[in-house]
Amino acid sequence: MNETALTVHQTARPHGFPTPAHFAFVESALPEPPAGAALVENLYWSVDPYHREMMDDVPGGFALGVPLEGRSIGRVIASRTPRLCEGEIVFHRRGWRTHAVVTPEETRKLPRFDGVPLTAYLSTLGGTGLTAYVGLTRIARLQEGEDLFVSAAAGGVGTAAGRFARLLGAGRLVGSTGSAAKAVHLVREVGYDAAFDYHEGPADDLLRKAAPDGVDVFVDNVGGGQLAAAVRALREFGRIVRVGTISQYNDPDASAPRFDHADIVEKSIRMEGFLVSNYRHLQEELYEFAVPHLQSGRLALDETVVDGFEHIVDAFLAMLSGGNTGKIIVRGRTERMPGSRPWVLADGLPQRS
Structure with missing residues (x-):
C-alpha cells in the first residue's frame, strides 16, 4: 500500500479553454477510513465533457481548492464495514484521486461478466453507454429502419450511440467528427454509413x-451550427436528443444556434434533453442489452486508455480538444497488462506507445 495519496484540485475558474494551470496535484497522508466506511485504491478514472461545465461557477459545480469528483473504479484495500470487503472491486464517484474513502451507499459493486474488461464499466457499460442507450431508447424512441445523425460521433457517447443504433436496427447512420481520419474510422470500424x-x-x-x-x-x-443544420435536415416527426453542448463549453461568448423555429412546428419536431443520473434504474437493462453483444463480438469497446494518474489532467484537456477516439479512460500503472500497448500523451494528445 502506498504511504501517500494524490488528489487533483481545481485552483481557478477558466474563461475559455482550461489549461494545466487551473489544476493542482496535492499530496497527503493516506486517509484512514472511519467506522462504516472503506478505503479504496482507485484503478481507473473517467474524464468526461461535463467536467468542463462543472469547472464554471454554476450551481452544483466544482468548488475551488478541494478534490474534484468523477467516476472511478477501485479496489477496497481497508474496510471498517462488513458491507465492503477488502479486495472487492467497486464503482464510485470520488475520482480524480488515487485513494478515496467511501461508504457502502456511495459505491456500486460491479458484476463480472466473462470476457468483459473493467474499463467497460466506465465506457460502454458505464455512464457513457447509459447516456447513449437512454437517448436512443427512451428519448428518441428509435424505431427499426429510422435514419440517425450523431454529432461528435467519434467520442464516447457518439461511438456508443452508433454501435447501439446499429444493434437496434437503425437505417442509415451519419456522424460528424473533428478530423478526416476520425471520419474514416467511424465508417470502417464503428459502423457508420x-x-x-x-x-x-x-x-x-x-x-x-x-x-x-x-x-x-x-x-x-455539440450544439451550435450542427444543431441548426440538423433541424433543417430532420423529417416530419423528427426527434432531437440533447446530450451536451461541447462546442460552447470553452467559448462563453458563443451565440445560440440560429434556425427557423417554424421548422419545429411545421415538421412536428420534438427536442428533449436529459440527465443520465435520472435513469440509473436502467443500468441492469443496459447490461442485459449490451453484455451478450460484447461477449459475442458484435459490440466492440471504443476506448482511449492513458496510463498513469499523473496524466489525468492531460487526458482531460486532450479529450476537450478531440484527442481521443471513443471513451477516454485513465488507468493506474499497476493495472497495465503484459503485452498491452496503451496510449501515452505526446504533445498534449494520446498516441500509441
Whole structure:
C-alpha cells in the first residue's frame, strides 16, 4: 500500500479553454477510513465533457481548492464495514484521486461478466453507454429502419450511440467528427454509413451530402451550427436528443444556434434533453442489452486508455480538444497488462506507445 495519496484540485475558474494551470496535484497522508466506511485504491478514472461545465461557477459545480469528483473504479484495500470487503472491486464517484474513502451507499459493486474488461464499466457499460442507450431508447424512441445523425460521433457517447443504433436496427447512420481520419474510422470500424469532418465546410452542406434524404433522429453532443443544420435536415416527426453542448463549453461568448423555429412546428419536431443520473434504474437493462453483444463480438469497446494518474489532467484537456477516439479512460500503472500497448500523451494528445 502506498504511504501517500494524490488528489487533483481545481485552483481557478477558466474563461475559455482550461489549461494545466487551473489544476493542482496535492499530496497527503493516506486517509484512514472511519467506522462504516472503506478505503479504496482507485484503478481507473473517467474524464468526461461535463467536467468542463462543472469547472464554471454554476450551481452544483466544482468548488475551488478541494478534490474534484468523477467516476472511478477501485479496489477496497481497508474496510471498517462488513458491507465492503477488502479486495472487492467497486464503482464510485470520488475520482480524480488515487485513494478515496467511501461508504457502502456511495459505491456500486460491479458484476463480472466473462470476457468483459473493467474499463467497460466506465465506457460502454458505464455512464457513457447509459447516456447513449437512454437517448436512443427512451428519448428518441428509435424505431427499426429510422435514419440517425450523431454529432461528435467519434467520442464516447457518439461511438456508443452508433454501435447501439446499429444493434437496434437503425437505417442509415451519419456522424460528424473533428478530423478526416476520425471520419474514416467511424465508417470502417464503428459502423457508420457516412461521416464528415465538420471543419470541411458549412454544416448544412456537409450534412446534406451525407444524408441527402434527411434523417429521423439527431443525437446532439455539440450544439451550435450542427444543431441548426440538423433541424433543417430532420423529417416530419423528427426527434432531437440533447446530450451536451461541447462546442460552447470553452467559448462563453458563443451565440445560440440560429434556425427557423417554424421548422419545429411545421415538421412536428420534438427536442428533449436529459440527465443520465435520472435513469440509473436502467443500468441492469443496459447490461442485459449490451453484455451478450460484447461477449459475442458484435459490440466492440471504443476506448482511449492513458496510463498513469499523473496524466489525468492531460487526458482531460486532450479529450476537450478531440484527442481521443471513443471513451477516454485513465488507468493506474499497476493495472497495465503484459503485452498491452496503451496510449501515452505526446504533445498534449494520446498516441500509441
